[in-house]
Amino acid sequence: MLAPFAVVALNAVKTPSDYAAHGPLGLPHAISFQGLSDFWNRVDFGQKLFNSALISGSVAVIACALSLLNAYALGIGRIKGRVALLIMFIMAQTLPQEALVYPLYYLSKQVGLYDTRLSVIIVFSVIQSAFGTYLLTSVLGSFPREVLEAAKLDGAGKWDVLWRIVLPVSRPTLGVLLVFFFIWTWNEFFLPMVMLLSNGNQTVSVSLGVLQGQNMMDATMTNASALLGILPAILFFLIFQRTLTRGITVGAVK
Template sequence: MSVTTATIPKGRSLTQDKPHRTVTAWLMLALAVAVALVMAAPFLLLLLNAFKTGADYSAHGPLAWPTTFTFDAFADYLGRVDYPRALFNSIVSSAIIAFAGTTLALMASYAIGIGRIRANTLITALLLIATMVPHESLIYPLFYGAQATGTINTIWSVIIVFTILYAAYGTYILSSVMSTFPYAILEAAAIDGAGRWRILWQVVFPIVRPTLTVLVVFIFIWSWNEFYIPLVLLGDPASQTVPIALSTLRGQHSIDVTVLNAGSLLSLIPTLVFFLIFQRTISRGVTAGAVK
């Protein structure tokens, strides 16, 4: 039996049943394209000026098309900055901060949301307040603390500081998720003889893993872009991250804009690639967190 002859009425085709876009749909599409272009404009401007010479930029300005595409700005940047070392420091520190901060947040939120410790609401509020404190107000105790522990001018000073800060933020986020965790699952695991540690890693962790993955990706990107605290704690060029190494291009009285654009592009590419790789993971994590 032919399915097409049985289901499609005579005189009609499959194309006639396709929905047509309304005027409102086309307007929304045009608005989305316009917003996308506005958001992409800074990156396109950065890309355009990174391949110019200094004389070309001075003569025609930032919005003009380059007269000749050249890699002189990239070569100049790599000659001034130890980019491979800075890239290594950024990758190592951001990865450790992301995974260590998420792990601490998972264990702390498990105790607050599922363990039902006393004053859990007060603790969550304190963690929220801690994430709202400006970094400028923390710099003095952090600087002297890094000096006292011998971690000043090493990436470990940044790793310790941001692991704690992002763990506090992650605990605030995950504790609200843990508080709505189905109690029947926990009770069934306890009846089967599972302890709290086993419940955490074999019951809770697999369920909240999509949310944890999203948190890891966001913490990695946030810690990569941190500037103020690493600028103070990482004075040694051998320990500097990519944003700090980029800031050394700014002179006291002048600045080479094309070299700065080339360095900014090189510092942006790793996070852009990282985000594109884990884009599907982020989408799945958000979807999993929205549907029970």
């Protein structure tokens, strides 16, 4: 699993002449960060990095909040039409982005949000929360009713039950969703490519695809772009790896 990443990292610090002489699998004879520097400056990678972090972080937080509120109503509140709503959320996960792109493009134009980061944040928050709602509803559906009844006897309202009982118990699952939503949104390409036209609003994945499509980079710069594009997501995953592990194993042992 680490072999492709290691090859990319080695080629990212080679010079073009070194790459041409020894190929992609040869060790670099000298460490050069020129490819990384050239790519960073060419695409204004700092701005792209900020855009991706802002969009992915906002989507992760908003989608988790929406998922919790939806699942609280469906899993614990047991509102009318619960099954139909769950089916709707599942169907939302099956729709391809190609089928959504024109309606989203048209609506964003109509409300004046086209070519803004806010439009992408809204779209992916709704898309990701569909999966989060389905997952959390199955978790909260088995929430002990005795705890909820005891809280009501103590005078707790619906919001008190949500914030003081349901939220603390759901934190491990929400942590898993937070990591998944961030990485999934970071890797998105098609909808951001359509919705973000200006160079200053584009994300990392869009800038990589557009620049490589222009045949403007040599092999070392291509590897440098791949390394810079994937490294932030890997670092985020490593930082929250313990949270992800706790969330996956929670409930395995009572």
